[in-house]
Amino acid sequence: MMIEVIFILMVAFAFASIQAKNLKTAVIYLGLYSMISSFAYLLLSAPDVAIAEAVIGCTLASIIYLVALQKYKVFNICYINREFNVSNDRVVAAKKSNLIHLVEEYCSTKDLDPYITYLAGDLEEHLKSFKHDLIIYHEGKKIYFYGRKRNYHITNICKYITRRKYIDKEKLDFKMMIH
Amino acid sequence: MLPGLFDILGNIFISAGLLFIVFGVIGIYRFKDFYARILISSKVDTIGFITIMFGVILKAGFSMFSLKVILILIISIIINPIVSNAVVRSAYYSDYRIERKNSG
Amino acid sequence: MNDLILFAMILVSLFTAARVVFGPSIWDRLLGYNLFSSKITMMIIIIALFSDKSYLLDVAFTYALLGFVGIIFVAGFIQKKGKI
Numbered sequence: 001m002m003i004e005v006i007f008i009l010m011v012a013f014a015f016a017s018i019q020a021k022n023l024k025t026a027v028i029y030l031g032l033y034s035m036i037s038s039f040a041y042l043l044l045s046a047p048d049v050a051i052a053e054a055v056i057g058c059t060l061a062s063i064i065y066l067v068a069l070q071k072y073k074v075f076n077i078c079y080i081n082r083e084f085n086v087s088n089d090r091v092v093a094a095k096k097s098n099l100i101h102l103v104e105e106y107c108s109t110k111d112l113d114p115y116i117t118y119l120a121g122d123l124e125e126h127l128k129s130f131k132h133d134l135i136i137y138h139e140g141k142k143i144y145f146y147g148r149k150r151n152y153h154i155t156n157i158c159k160y161i162t163r164r165k166y167i168d169k170e171k172l173d174f175k176m177m178i179h
Numbered sequence: 180m181l182p183g184l185f186d187i188l189g190n191i192f193i194s195a196g197l198l199f200i201v202f203g204v205i206g207i208y209r210f211k212d213f214y215a216r217i218l219i220s221s222k223v224d225t226i227g228f229i230t231i232m233f234g235v236i237l238k239a240g241f242s243m244f245s246l247k248v249i250l251i252l253i254i255s256i257i258i259n260p261i262v263s264n265a266v267v268r269s270a271y272y273s274d275y276r277i278e279r280k281n282s283g
Numbered sequence: 284m285n286d287l288i289l290f291a292m293i294l295v296s297l298f299t300a301a302r303v304v305f306g307p308s309i310w311d312r313l314l315g316y317n318l319f320s321s322k323i324t325m326m327i328i329i330i331a332l333f334s335d336k337s338y339l340l341d342v343a344f345t346y347a348l349l350g351f352v353g354i355i356f357v358a359g360f361i362q363k364k365g366k367i
Contacts, residue, residue, distance in 0.1 A: 001290075002289065002293055005293055009297070012304075016304055022309070024357065024361065025309060028309070028313065028316060028357060029303075031316065032300070032303060035319070035320060036323075038342075039326070039327070042327065042330075043330075047339060047341065051341065051345050054345050054346055054349060054350075055345065055349060058349060058350060058353050059349050059353055062353040062357070063353070063367075066356055066360050066367060067367065069365070070366060070367065074364050078274070113365060115273070115361075117273060117274045117275060118275075131274075190284055193288060193329075194288075197291050197292070197295075200322070200325075201295060204295050204299060204318075207299075207302050207315075213308060213311055213314075216314060217314050220318060221314075224318055224321055228321060228324075228325060231325055231328075231329070232328070235328055235332050238332060243337070244331075247337075248328060250344070251328065251340070251343055251344055251347050254348060255324065255347050258351050259321065262354050262355065263317070265355050265358045266310055266313045266354065267310075268362065269310065269313075269358035269359065269361050269362040270308075270310045272362050273361055273364075275310070
């Protein structure tokens with residue numbers, strides 16, 4: 001019974017690592033996949049192969065994948081929503097709205113790696129210490145984009161979103177901030 | 180008589196450790212934000228590991244086998260908190276907050 | 284008794300792997316990875332005890348020593364924003 005469950009888990013993680021949209025998530029899935037496959041080797045009574053798989057698959061392969069991921073440019077995005085005070089799982093799931101998906105889509109076409117942080121804080125405080133490349137501020141039906149003037153990706157993101165006709169009822173307000 | 184006693188004691192300890200681990204797994208589904216989850220699960224998992232290894236040592240008797248198990252136990256006790264610390268540190272320095280700062 | 288313990292272990296590790304797949308943030312996935320690797324170590328030791336094969340402990344030793352390197356590197360990679 002045990003070996004069948006392990007095989008099903010292997011197939012599930014291999015499929016998940018192919019389908020993952022975020023590449024860091026795919027690296028985590030691949031590490032877990034190789035750990036499970038090493039356990040399967042052990043159950044099939046080949047402990048020497050299991051040791052080799054554990055050493056190579058869990059550590060060496062994931063480090064090599066991370067070194068390869070360094071080539072991507074990082075795009076820091078900060079998403080602030082006025083309505084939520086506390087961020088837990090339900091809130092994060094609600095925040096994963098259509099807008100964020102569109103921004104991620106744009107980043108994947110331009111070979112950027114989006115690091116999205118969902119912050120619950122005051123806008124002024126984050127504007128004072130301008131650490132992120134793009135700040136998306138969501139208040140009611142208005143959406144503000146704050147970015148540096150020299151960064152041409154922000155105007156491109158706004159064009160992309162308006163071209164894809166992001167929900168008509170919500171007014172898309174666009175602001176640039178010089179920093 | 181004594182070997183049978185050790186066997187029963189080992190089974191009891193392994194079952195207690197399993198109970199701890201089941202509590203930890205319930206905890207990672209019961210709590211709704213990340214910091215609460217890692218706070219609960221890391222401690223409960225470490226204590227479950229210690230209890231299960233103690234049961235294994237009681238069942239195996241005092242031999243080379245249990246010496247290796249003790250070595251694995253020491254390594255795991257050292258490494259588990261390091262990993263939890265690294266993950267929480269990564270989350271904190273990436274601005275992952277769960278509460279607004281200045282709203283009562 | 285032995286089959287019952289192994290069944291419970293594999294059930295618990297299945298639920299832990301589900302947290303890796305469904306975790307909303309990437310740190311939840313890392314947490315699930317850590318729990319899963321420690322559960323695999325426990326399962327190997329318990330199998331070695333029940334089947335009385337002492338050489339299986341070397342594999343558990345390798346897991347305990349090397350299972351955390353991937354987690355540390357991924358966490359540092361996220362913390363330093365894309366640099367190792």
